[in-house]
Amino acid sequence: ETEEAKQSLISFMSKLTVSNSSIDHSWGWSNDTDPCKNEWKGVTCDSKSVYVKKIDLESLSLTGTLDANAICTVETLTRLKSQAQQCQCDKKFSGYVPNSVSTLINLKRLEVTNYNISGDLPDLAKISGLISFLAENHGLTGKILRFNFTNLQQFNVSSNNFSSPSGYAVLSLHFLLLIVFTSMKKNKNDDDNVKKEEKIVEAKKDKDVSVDFSADIPSNASSEYKSSMSKPMRYSSTDQSALVSMLMVVLTSPVVKGLRFEDLLKAPAELLGRGNHGSLYNITLENGKALVVKRIKDWSISSEEFKKRMQKIDQVRHPNVLPLVAFYCSEQEKLMVYEYQQDGSLFSLLLQGPQNGKNLNWGSRLQIATTIAESLAFMHKELQDNGIAHGNLNTSNILFNKKMEPRLSEYCLVPTDNQDHAPTLLLSSNDYKTNRDHNIDTFKEDMYGLGIILLELLTGKLRYNNGFNFGGWVHSVVREEWTAEVFDRALIEERASEGRMVNLLQIALKCINPSLENRLNMDEVSVVISAIKGEEDRSIVSEV
Ligand SMILES: Nc1ncnc2c1ncn2[C@@H]1O[C@H](COP(=O)(O)OP(=O)(O)OP(=O)(O)O)[C@@H](O)[C@H]1O
Numbered sequence: 032e033t034e035e036a037k038q039s040l041i042s043f044m045s046k047l048t049v050s051n052s053s054i055d056h057s058w059g060w061s062n063d064t065d066p067c068k069n070e071w072k073g074v075t076c077d078s079k080s081v082y083v084k085k086i087d088l089e090s091l092s093l094t095g096t097l098d099a100n101a102i103c104t105v106e107t108l109t110r111l112k113s114q115a116q117q118c119q120c121d122k123k124f125s126g127y128v129p130n131s132v133s134t135l136i137n138l139k140r141l142e143v144t145n146y147n148i149s150g151d152l153p154d155l156a157k158i159s160g161l162i163s164f165l166a167e168n169h170g171l172t173g174k175i176l177r178f179n180f181t182n183l184q185q186f187n188v189s190s191n192n193f194s195s196p197s198g199y200a201v202l203s204l205h206f207l208l209l210i211v212f213t214s215m216k217k218n219k220n221d222d223d224n225v226k227k228e229e230k231i232v233e234a235k236k237d238k239d240v241s242v243d244f245s246a247d248i249p250s251n252a253s254s255e256y257k258s259s260m261s262k263p264m265r266y267s268s269t270d271q272s273a274l275v276s277m278l279m280v281v282l283t284s285p286v287v288k289g290l291r292f293e294d295l296l297k298a299p300a301e302l303l304g305r306g307n308h309g310s311l312y313n314i315t316l317e318n319g320k321a322l323v324v325k326r327i328k329d330w331s332i333s334s335e336e337f338k339k340r341m342q343k344i345d346q347v348r349h350p351n352v353l354p355l356v357a358f359y360c361s362e363q364e365k366l367m368v369y370e371y372q373q374d375g376s377l378f379s380l381l382l383q384g385p386q387n388g389k390n391l392n393w394g395s396r397l398q399i400a401t402t403i404a405e406s407l408a409f410m411h412k413e414l415q416d417n418g419i420a421h422g423n424l425n426t427s428n429i430l431f432n433k434k435m436e437p438r439l440s441e442y443c444l445v446p447t448d449n450q451d452h453a454p455t456l457l458l459s460s461n462d463y464k465t466n467r468d469h470n471i472d473t474f475k476e477d478m479y480g481l482g483i484i485l486l487e488l489l490t491g492k493l494r495y496n497n498g499f500n501f502g503g504w505v506h507s508v509v510r511e512e513w514t515a516e517v518f519d520r521a522l523i524e525e526r527a528s529e530g531r532m533v534n535l536l537q538i539a540l541k542c543i544n545p546s547l548e549n550r551l552n553m554d555e556v557s558v559v560i561s562a563i564k565g566e567e568d569r570s571i572v573s574e575v
Pocket residue numbers: 078303304305306307308309310311323369370371372373375376378423425426427428430440441
């Protein structure tokens with residue numbers, strides 16, 4: 032996490048206590064630890080352990096002041112949950128929900144029930160991705176403003192002291208909103224020209240009070256996604272609308288037939304990550320289909336060139352390269368759309384260990400290495416003349432299907448013709464910084480990326496590790512002739528063939544050779560890795 036966010040969290044926790052004693056040190060929440068890497072109690076981070084996503088204090092039996100203001104700098108927060116037990120209705124908590132909570136644009140759930148929270152209800156309309164707001168049994172006051180969230184699934188502010196929108200005091204307003212039906216009422220507005228939705232909600236109330244929650248909203252995507260994506264979508268006539276549709280190109284995939292840019296805007300969106308190349312969102316279309324949208328950052332490539340590259344990529348298909356299903360391109364915005372892959376990435380498998388029946392034993396690691404090298408060799412061969420390499424090869428771009436077959440995603444995100452751009456994308460690790468060469472060739476860079484992936488598979492360690500010089504570490508271990516020490520313990524325990532592991536290690540070291548000239552090409556690498564795999568297969572057959 033950033034230092035600022037960490038300090039905010041510490042300040043937030045400092046106002047809470049456990050039954051009049053101080054906070055348990057074993058929970059973390061201290062200056063010398065990191066909320067994600069040191070797994071602070073109650074904190075959940077993203078899969079790369081970089082930023083805080085959720086805070087759940089429900090099980091910690093805390094008392095004190097819930098200073099929600101303190102955590103408003105933790106912009107990545109998607110959930111804040113803190114619930115006093117029903118038996119603690121003497122309201123040991125106090126606090127308030129500040130208006131600045133609306134700066135938490137990624138917030139999806141805010142659940143603070145049974146505390147002694149007072150003050151006005153914050154302006155929830157600004158957090159358009161909110162799906163749950165539970166704040167029952169408080170002393171919340173003020174007016175419930177007109178708002179409408181297409182995403183909202185739960186809203187409970189029972190037993191508070193609100194006044195109605197028209198100003199009449201309403202005591203103990205108790206209602207549970209059930210979103211029963213969403214009707215789409217498309218309505219073009221000449222000023223902002225965004226699609227509008229009208230939601231029908233059913234309110235079950237214990238007092239005969241009607242509150243109007245309907246208001247027009249531009250879309251139901253998270254506000255960051257929505258606001259960023261809607262900028263280039265300002266159009267003011269039917270002609271321009273048609274032009275916008277032309278900018279959205281749906282490729283040959285039957286899964287998204289007829290997909291329109293408006294469908295992307297309208298769909299609920301969840302931020303999956305912010306990488307070097309931009310932000311990635313998971314969106315769900317009305318028909319239930321889940322897609323991911325990569326909103327590309329700072330790619331100074333002409334629209335024409337972008338379109339050409341995308342169409343070229345579409346023509347070169349390999350079963351282990353995730354196909355692009357659509358793309359969008361305007362002067363301001365470039366988007367790439369893929370199907371959502373629910374079976375995780377190589378990064379998460381290496382980081383979190385075996386999950387959902389997936390296990391990285393020696394056989395599967397060798398299979399993954401062989402498949403990636405083969406698919407890259409194929410793509411490089413087919414796209415050599417067009418100068419299109421993957422450009423961003425890393426373990427989070429290797430996604431699995433149910434059978435644990437790897438697929439490369441985001442092929443072609445880096446233009447080879449833009450030398451100014453390429454180095455910044457590639458300088459994300461210290462090991463590369465030390466070996467950088469200004470004459471970047473993205474095909475060779477793919478080779479470097481593959482080398483690092485092979486090292487990660489062999490060592491079980493991840494390249495991205497706070498200033499850790501991964502490549503340098505491997506080199507030093509090998510130089511000192513401690514080769515066996517470099518391998519993942521699990522592989523040694525499994526009695527994987529040391530000879531074949533050393534052979535693969537040698538290939539990896541060749542791939543990351545600082546001298547670009549001396550690196551092999553992908554076809555050569557693929558042949559050698561397949562040979563190691565063939566040897567392994569034969570040894571298994573002969574053992575049987
Ligand atoms: N099609 C997909 N389906 C499901 N998850 C995906 C898909 N593509 C990427 N992801 C996952 O989403 C997360 C965020 O992806 P993102 O591309 O932003 O990460 P990154 O590769 O580190 O960034 P960048 O490519 O910009 O350097 C990663 O964990 C990645 O594995």
